[in-house]
Amino acid sequence: MQRLDSASQDFEARFEALIDHDTPAQAEIDSRVAAIIADVRERGDEAVVAYTRELDRHPATDMAALEIAPARLSAALDAMPAQPRAALETAADRIQRYAESQKIEAQSYEDEYGNRLGQLVRPIERAGVYAPGGKAAYPSSVLMNALPARVAGVSQIIMVSPAPGGEVNDWVLAAAALAGVDRFFTIGGAQAVAALAYGTHSVPCVDKIVGPGNAYVAEAKRQVFGRVGIESVAGPSEVLIVADGSGDPEWAALDLFAQAEHGEDSRALLISPDRDFLTAVEAAVERLIEDQPRHEIIRASLANHGALIAVADMAEAMALSNRIAPEHLELAVADPEALLDSIEHAGAIFMGHRTPEAFGDYCAGPNHVLPTGRTARFSSALGVYDFQKRLSIIQASPRGAAALAPVAAELAVGEGLYAHAASARVRGDEGQG
Template sequence: MTVSTAIARLNAADPDFARHLDHLLSWESVSDDAVNQRVLDIIKAVRERGDAALVEFTQRFDGVDAKSIDDLILGRARLELALTRITPTQREALEKAADRVRMYHERQKQDSWQYTEADGTVLGQKVTPLDRAGLYVPGGKASYPSSVLMNAIPAKVAGVTEVVMVVPTPRGEINELVLAAACIAGVDRVFTVGGAQAVAALAYGTESVPQVDKIVGPGNIYVATAKRHVFGQVGIDMIAGPSEILVVCDGQTDPDWIAMDLFSQAEHDEDAQAILVSPDAAFLDRVAASIDKLLPTMERAEIIEKSVNGRGALIQVRDMQQAIEVANRIAPEHLELSVADPQAWLPQIRHAGAIFMGRHTSEALGDYCAGPNHVLPTSGTARFSSPLGVYDFQKRSSIIFCSEQGASELGHTASVLARGESLTAHARSAEYRILTQDKGN
């Protein structure tokens, strides 16, 4: 196998830099008409025929010889069995990662609060966990037990009563690490179904699959399209694009380290994006040499090659200040500040899903065991989105209790505003509560 790279080189001093950067970053998760229609048909079938449709689609798409929905349900005992089938080293790694993820997310928990005004009026916010969350997990060889931990643990920390996991098992192939992760993370029910049919089942419920309040977790174009269609019926985490990494380096980190950090995202798929920004042109040359040297040693070299050649870039900037400006423009999913004093630059970072500080903090640590969530906003959505967290599994209700005097005082204000909007019933409803002695005020 011969692999080679021709990674793009950009210079921020180029008059056309902004246009070239926009072209490099452009990516749209667009389902073609055929995919869209197929997904709509699948959702309709699951809504109308429930379990029978799930069994039929699983037979057809995953090649699983399921006679009934019972063949697609894994009980708690099966998850516990998976713990005994993985190696002790794997179990230890899963448990350590789970502990760190749980400890980090415990700090995100939000509590209800109230305050009382002088007249006795009480205002506040009640924080309540979702009743049930659905977790989609890719199956077969493309299985990610780390994603199970990252999605299920925040839900459990939030207090979600029941976490339901769906995971396809193509041709009956079950990933024991995924099931072991589900056991450790506290997943309550597992159904071995996938694709748009699994999303539809979680969104609308079937005779066996319970309807959930929110669906989280990554999937292919059919899963993403189905999540778009069921949004509103249920909540969703996000429509994720390809994985991305942006490394900002001052030129002093080992170029082999940087090349491998770029590879760590490029190996996900051909559409993944790996970008290095540095003011040191000679360093960019050294990283390019490291990329050429290390690429043939990679198991997923062909995928990395297509990713790097198609969407990767080495960008030269004037100085570190401009490097930070470019980083904020890109708003990457993963941002590595591979510099001498990352803390000094942190206040200027405005848009990034996760920020990896210093030369020794590889993005890979965040993917598995550092603690923060690895479900992050992609495709520039870090400008307005956040990592998956406990707050995604909690909802907030406003609390309003008016004392007699408080209702009377607020009634005047509400009356004026309601009549200004020609909503007479609103006004009179508020006016009924105005005390007699206040009516002339």
């Protein structure tokens, strides 16, 4: 891992390089994704099958072999041993209960003229859920994406998840059954996003696509946005630990590992004013890393994107945290409440020594689909509200029409839209009469 010190002359340059999320190969990814999307739009199922065979080494020869029947989803859930099933059901229950608290309700009020103003709330009709399935399978991602959609009242949930070599993870199938997924296709990558966005003979087109994936999935979501909605363009996962030195260095090391094991491009950072603590964490990393089953991925991630950063005090630590705008922010401090007011940007905040980011990944309740790559500056965690639409209601009373007409007409004339002005004035005349 890198060691940075805010007192060093080269700190700013090194820190900026550390938090830079630009991808050198992005132009190549853009063009490749555009070609795949165009091909799926033109050839539909044929293209989806061809890319799945090529990129995922899936033996399927037609779309029928790429769809998992609902009965198989249920069978996977029924076949789970008692303890894993209980854990999955507990996580699902907690995620659903938290999602229920997020529902947006219809509202309306009358202004001083008797005009009725407000909003209706309606769910989107069909949601597409992408669940990663490459270097690791993520049943937790199935629950986090599908359950808020179900709570929102989405009519149909279409799930896609790659199955490299044709191997499907039973945990993912069980989670899909538990979350109420309606149709499940073992397809991934840009071809899956294109199929969801434009539809094929076999895959229904959806209204919104949610869920994380690799760089090709992220770029595909970016390119189909506008045709469909998306919740975000997700990048590599990341954690920032802000520590005051009062915690256990081994706990901090394990939390860094937990983020780094997602992939070689994951980002795991720790900031502290306690230099002795940073040294102790560095030693714990070296002492514990070989015990991790995914130690090769962890070591590559920490070497490429990990850092231990020394700062003057906690105020400087929080200032740097806001510049990073991390997906996950762990406050590994004795008094986390004291730091909340200084936080401007973070996807999710984990308070105190006994709240690891792993709780948020699986079972705390709030969603683990979070803004990455500094997008926490302007976006939020996935929630029920991402699957709900707000429809404005405007109903003018006679007095209200008389009051609004001259205002609307004056503004319309100012914009050179004279039919707008005429349309408003006649309502005002009616209201006066």
